[in-house]
Amino acid sequence: MHRARKVWLLALSTAALACRGEGTILELDGGLVEAATGTCRLEIVDAAPGLTLGRTLTSDWEAGSCYELSVTNAGDGRVGWWVLVAIEPAEAAANDRWNHAATALGDGFEEWRGIVASNNVDLDAGAVTTVGACFVC
């Protein structure tokens, strides 16, 4: 009985300490391209101003998916591009990437940027770069 009470107290304390609410301060555009259909889903949530984006499901199998994004600078000047993507499920892990670096933001969100090795950190006006990743989920 005494032990059970201790367990309950510990559980309650842990729950209290782990308790976090969430408030929305910003609505991201989302839906910049049509809905994804792969086993792992990749949504483009936001992107640097002046970019035109395309997304292609290049490979899909029962445990994962590969996507490729075409990023076009539709603006007048040179731009350091970035794209904010969300992968579903959030636990999906990338097992391959090309032409970009990703920063994990939590809950399946990633920020993608160009890399020096691919010479696509900045895009001239009208320039296009193709980047991609495969995920296991």
Place this chain on the structure above:
Amino acid sequence: MSWAGLVAVALALVGAPAASAGVEPDAAPSPADADADPAEARGPWIAVALAEGDALAAEPLALTLSGHLADLGVTPTVEARGADEAIARRIAWARASLREGAEAAFWIAAAPAESPGEARLFLLHGDPARLYARPLALPEDPLERQEILGIVIRGLVDALLGRDAPLDMEEVALPEAEAERPAAAPPADAAAAAVGDEGAAPAEPAPPRARLLLGLGYAGSSFAGALPWGHGAALELGAITRPGIVVAGELGWIIHGVLTPTLGGAAYPDARLRLGRAGLGLRVGYAIRFGARRLGLVEPALVARGEAVIWWPQAGSRALRGAGMRVALGPAATLGVELGRGLALALRGELDLWVRNLDLAAHSSVGSVVVVRPPRVGASVLAGLRYAR
């Protein structure tokens, strides 16, 4: 109540049967000499009673007190009383002094054996009479002792003149038999006789009432790396019980600087917002006084606080408006210094352990991503004035 006959201070060291006649400076007439109303005839005066056998003598103490009180226009009367006098008899004597035109009476309870030098000064004054007490460190040397009494009594008389509560004294309840006595008390001799059963008289006054506590001042608090510190104001209302237990409610409002949301390396300058926090807290602590005149204050406490976090967009911003709740528990410590008349300067630090926290997030059609994640531990500071009465 008129100033005439405002303060009678009777200082009697614990003990001793009632004894000798009062001594006062040459210029002051005795209340007994007045033909009509003695208080009217002699002006404001105080009575000081000494314990027989005390290192002090009545006459030099009367002269010292007279010097300290001259600018207040108050005349002292000093008298020696028995060193083993019961408290009921002492209070009866003090009441008799009040009826003669005085409205207050002081005496000193001798230092207990375990802490020699730490005597206790009592004051009875007002109508209905109220009893106050404070610790008093008295040196061995009679001249120093005399001077300290002069300074302390002068401060008290000055406070009473200003119709304030006696400075640095805590109110204590009168012994029950005393408290129940009607205001129109019998003459001094009868009063003394009424409490003649010394065996039945309480040895010490009963525990006193709680005091009201009010506080107002600056409040600052941490939130998160993106919004490190906010500034605002806080108000507190509570009570201090006689043993020094403090129970207070706190109300605060803090506002932070402008937040530009950032996700990864991407900033959203078109989504700037402001964030404010409205807090409601409960503090339970223990006030400990220290220092030569017990003007210092330290108060360890536990604080529980609920907080509404409110955010709103800046002009032209696409940020959303919203609100959320957080709850914290944590230790706090207050340092203070008494300024007099119940006012004190106070500085408090709190450690906030957020048991219910709030993330600020960006929402999209596929879910939410956290933009600001406040840590589990934060800090708050409050600095301002507090008033206890």
